Amino acid sequence: MSAITAQDVKALRDRTGAGMMACKSALEESAGDLDQAIELLRARGEAQAAKRAGRETSEGTVQSYIHSNGKVGVLVELDCETDFVANNDNFVAFARDVALHIAGAPQTLAISDEDVPAEDVERERRIFTEQAADRPENVRQRVIDGKFDAWLTDVVLLRQKHVNEQKYDGKTIEELRAKLAADTGENVVIRRFARFTVGE
Numbered sequence: 001m002s003a004i005t006a007q008d009v010k011a012l013r014d015r016t017g018a019g020m021m022a023c024k025s026a027l028e029e030s031a032g033d034l035d036q037a038i039e040l041l042r043a044r045g046e047a048q049a050a051k052r053a054g055r056e057t058s059e060g061t062v063q064s065y066i067h068s069n070g071k072v073g074v075l076v077e078l079d080c081e082t083d084f085v086a087n088n089d090n091f092v093a094f095a096r097d098v099a100l101h102i103a104g105a106p107q108t109l110a111i112s113d114e115d116v117p118a119e120d121v122e123r124e125r126r127i128f129t130e131q132a133a134d135r136p137e138n139v140r141q142r143v144i145d146g147k148f149d150a151w152l153t154d155v156v157l158l159r160q161k162h163v164n165e166q167k168y169d170g171k172t173i174e175e176l177r178a179k180l181a182a183d184t185g186e187n188v189v190i191r192r193f194a195r196f197t198v199g200e
Contacts, residue, residue, distance in 0.1 A: 004028055006145070012037050020113070021159055021174045044182070059086040060191070065099035071198040074099040077191040085184045094180050094188075097162065098173065102193050104163035109155040111190050116156060124151050157190065 004027045012023040012034060018041045026044075030036035060079035067073070078095035080086050102108055110116045128147040132140045153159045158174035168176060173190070181188040 004032060006149075008032065008034075012041075018178070021172045022178055025175070044179070059083045060189075061086050061092055061095050063092060063095035063099050065096060065103050067103050072103050073196045074102045074193060076102065076193045079189045079191045080184065081186040085186050085188075088184065090180065091184065091188070094176065097164070097176075098157075098190060099193070101160070101163050101173065102157070102195055105157075105160055106195065106197070107155055108157050108160065108193075108195070111157045111193070113152055113156055113159075116152070120155075124148060157193070 004024060008027055009020060009023045012018070012027060013020060015034075015038060018026075022041060022044075023037070026037040026040040027034075029040060058079070059082055060077060062075060062077050064076075065074045076095050076099040078091065078098065080091060085091055109120060125144070125148060128144045128151075131147065132143040135143050158177070159172060161170050161172055162168040162176060171179075177188055177190060
């Protein structure tokens with residue numbers, strides 16, 4: 001199987017509107033076959049969920065998680081389109097699970113790639129460029145891009161696998177969000193979060 005490129009992921013995302021990680025996963029599962037990847041996304045309801053992504057989300061819930069030692073706490077705002085869904089047990093449970101995840105993933109900087117602060121992006125790219133300086137010129141950019149992509153996976157909430165991997169079969173937060181959107185028939189948005197640690 002040939003490696004899945006960022007261009008492949010973008011092409012699938014442009015055609016379906018599904019999340020980046022969902023597109024990457026579908027392409028890997030379909031060995032790079034675009035049409036098969038589209039079918040996989042449709043079967044999972046992710047393509048339909050993506051169509052709802054532009055809808056206004058003016059309802060939702062704020063949920064919290066306080067770690068048992070009382071030293072770490074998280075607040076998460078999860079938005080949807082109607083108060084009916086906002087009061088749904090699965091919707092509220094997902095918001096709580098996201099808060100629990102963030103408590104266990106202190107490296108989380110942002111919800112999506114676009115939300116990562118520009119100064120952090122510039123700093124990490126500079127570091128990876130320096131680290132790749134001794135690599136042959138023909139592979140240097142791929143090394144830099146690979147390290148940068150791995151870093152984004154560490155710090156971007158939607159890219160991260162839920163910390164309770166057994167419960168969620170190693171699914172990412174984006175995959176779980178997209179499934180909830182498909183199940184509820186509404187646009188579901190993780191709007192913001194705040195993580196508090198005693199002494200920080």
